Amino acid sequence: MSVTSDTIPVCLARWEGVHQPFALLETETPRTPRPGELLVRIDLATVCGSDLHTVEGRRPSPAPSLLGHEQVGTVIGIGTGGARCVDGTPVTEGMRVVWSVAASCGRCERCIRNLPNKCLELRKYGHEPWSPDAPLNGGFATHCVVLPGTAVVAVPDDLPDAVASPASCATATVAAALDAAGPLSGRRVLVTGAGMLGLTATAMAATAGARVTAVDPDSHRRTQARRFGADTALDTGRESGPADIALDFSGHPAAAQLCLDSLTIGGRAVLVGSVSPGPALALDPERLVRGLHTVAGVHNYRPEHLDTAVRFLAAHHRDFPFADLVAAPHPLERIADAVEAARTGTAPRQALAPNPR
The missing domain is CATH 3.90.180.10 (Medium-chain alcohol dehydrogenases, catalytic domain)
Incomplete structure (x- = not known):
């Protein structure tokens, strides 16, 4: 050449x-x-x-x-x-x-x-x-x-x-999801899927003062979730309890359904992982209306979310084992x-x- x-x-x-x-x-x-x-x-x-x-x-x-x-x-x-x-x-x-x-x-x-x-x-x-x-x-x-x-x-x-x-990709997308979720301090946050995005969301939400429950069927991922600030890590959502904010990063229909079903009054579900076609979810419009629920989707992100991502990592990468994820x-x-x-x-x-x- x-x-x-x-x-x-x-x-x-x-x-x-x-x-x-x-x-x-x-x-x-x-x-x-x-x-x-x-x-x-x-x-x-x-x-x-x-x-x-x-x-x-x-x-x-x-x-x-x-x-x-x-x-x-x-x-x-x-x-x-x-x-x-x-x-x-x-x-x-x-x-x-x-x-x-x-x-x-x-x-x-x-x-x-x-x-x-x-x-x-x-x-x-x-x-x-x-x-x-x-x-x-x-x-x-x-x-x-x-x-x-x-x-x-x-x-x-x-x-x-x-x-x-x-x-x-991962950190900035999580920043966009948490932006869509609203204030986190003192909230009960459910995170379904404890892969790269779910672990990052757990750390960011915990740092913001949320009480985080992570759900993932993989025991190693549940252990990781606790290292990233989860108060509770469960293999299924049966015992997850009500959530003020529910975030799905897995894309699994059952996990997305859990996010919708777990919302308490005024709760907000943010779906991130469902980026491929899949079965429709059950959405009870009466429960949504009476519960004052909000359901949001996040795909890609805005420039400020990338800035937020780098700032968070710069401030907290020593608080959580991010380097171990790669x-x-x-x-x-x-x-x-x-x-x-x-x-x-x-x-x-x-x-x-x-x-x-």
């Missing part, structure tokens, strides 16, 4: 389709990206559950594509006009950053209604068709081109890569091993180190 002074070599692990091996490709990219774009060297990428669902054919996705949307990296190139972090800080070369799962246009009716996570021109990292004209649009690569309209947040130096990487990283060429470990391992996240230090 010929590389000029205006380009740098890059490598990516392209997903070819269900039951197909990943293809390791070498190409090059301009040192200076287009106006408003950033070129980021990826220091660590984590394998999200949705990546696994895609590989296994349980989630529709274009093939070929470059998967990955949880990552942390270092800015090495800035396009004309520059970019700013969510808090207004100018992005500079050498800045360590995370970025949102999607880029929004900022102009359509949904963006104007403060729904950039449902932008009519939404472009999602790790979810778009792969093109040789724009090959770096996901996290399973040595570099990523971050588009205009993407939320960018600077990462403090003392926040480990393994803790920062999931912020781009396994030791694989090199990019062993992506198949990382995906297999995501399928069979106990760690909620497997990791890739595309640029070993």
Whole structure:
């Protein structure tokens, strides 16, 4: 491969389709990206559950594509006009950053209604068709081109890569869910599903002063939930009691139903995990009306939620064992091993180190 002074070599692990091996490709990219774009060297990428669902054919996705949307990296190139972090800080070369799962246009009716996570021109990292004209649009690569309209947040130096990487999806999504849930202090919070998102929600709710009950059939996950601040961890919801706030991260119909059924007067259910088609739930309209219940859905998140996620991790990553949730990283060429470990391992996240230090 010929590389000029205006380009740098890059490598990516392209997903070819269900039951197909990943293809390791070498190409090059301009040192200076287009106006408003950033070129980021990826220091660590984590394998999200949705990546696994895609590989296994349980989630529709274009093939070929470059998967990955949880990552942390270092800015090495800035396009004309520059970019700013969510808090207004100018992005500079050498800045360590995370970025949102999607880029929004900022102009359509949904963006104007403060729904950039449902932008009519939404472009999602790790979810778009792969093109040789724009090959770096996901996290399973040595570099990523971050588009205009993407939320960018600077990462403090003392926040480990393994803790920062999931912020781009898991932690920010939880921040959005808790935003939808309302005040947490003194509330009885039910969390169904104690995977990466459920454990993060448990820690964030407990830190905010909630009394958290976590429900998960897996005994290891229940043990983890207690380490992340759960007052009670149950294998089923039969004894969970009434909840002021019920959060489902599992996507299992029975768990979502439990969230609806557990609400006390004025209760609020926030459903996050139901991102695939499934059976309808039973919703008693009289109980909803007389109980003053609210049911909300959360998908993707707004820029401020990514900022909240990083701030929380920076403040509390020593209070809870977040680093233990991510396994030791694989090199990019062993992506198949990382995906297999995501399928069979106990760690909620497997990791890739595309640029070993």
